[in-house]
Amino acid sequence: MELRRLNLEDIQRLPHKSIEVVSTFEENNVNIPGNFVDASFLNAGGRNPEAIHDLKRATIETVANAIKHGNQFDINKKVNVFTTSSNGLFYVAIQDQGLGFDLDSCRDSAVEKYIPCSIGIHTDILCEGKGIKLITDIMDDVYNFCDNVAYFSKRIK
Numbered sequence: 001m002e003l004r005r006l007n008l009e010d011i012q013r014l015p016h017k018s019i020e021v022v023s024t025f026e027e028n029n030v031n032i033p034g035n036f037v038d039a040s041f042l043n044a045g046g047r048n049p050e051a052i053h054d055l056k057r058a059t060i061e062t063v064a065n066a067i068k069h070g071n072q073f074d075i076n077k078k079v080n081v082f083t084t085s086s087n088g089l090f091y092v093a094i095q096d097q098g099l100g101f102d103l104d105s106c107r108d109s110a111v112e113k114y115i116p117c118s119i120g121i122h123t124d125i126l127c128e129g130k131g132i133k134l135i136t137d138i139m140d141d142v143y144n145f146c147d148n149v150a151y152f153s154k155r156i157k
């Protein structure tokens with residue numbers, strides 16, 4: 001079943017929470033939005049510890065992308081994280097100040113390098129491009145609207 005895809009305006013019209021972080025990986029800056037999202041999920045009634053762990057993981061990966069690819073490490077640029085819940089789904093939107101991107105066309109950009117190991121079996125090593133792949137595996141939906149906001153949603157159980 002297709003899940004409803006809220007955009008940032010939809011989220012901001014609903015009761016929501018938000019946090020702003022600067023574009024640096026220093027001083028646990030990337031962990032702050034992860035913890036913020038965990039607390040918001042709990043607040044919205046999400047009690048599943050595995051889901052909380054996954055949400056934190058997805059948030060950290062997406063904020064890292066926002067800092068790296070979106071804001072290009074410009075410390076004057078901000079990343080904003082928004083959360084809301086609606087119809088049994090918990091939503092996270094992560095906005096940077098970059099030019100925007102098309103998440104669907106980046107989905108398959110993962111570079112898989114196969115290197116032969118000593119016993120002759122090929123081992124696959126994922127290099128760049130693991131982030132969106134991972135997030136897609138652990139969230140119920142991952143999407144964007146070809147701008148500078150990335151979204152994911154998870155069922156509240």
Ligand SMILES: Nc1ncnc2c1ncn2[C@@H]1O[C@H](COP(=O)(O)OP(=O)(O)OP(=O)(O)O)[C@@H](O)[C@H]1O
Pocket residue numbers: 065066067069070071096098100101106107109127128129130131132133148150
């Ligand atoms: N916020 C963003 N702004 C612009 N481009 C983005 C953004 N987030 C992701 N992308 C694009 O999507 C691609 C895939 O992202 P993904 O997280 O899967 O891999 P990565 O960040 O390149 O590498 P890794 O996460 O494995 O270190 C990126 O290389 C980038 O081109």
Ligand SMILES: [Mg+2]
Pocket residue numbers: 061064065129130131132
């Ligand atoms: Mg990444």
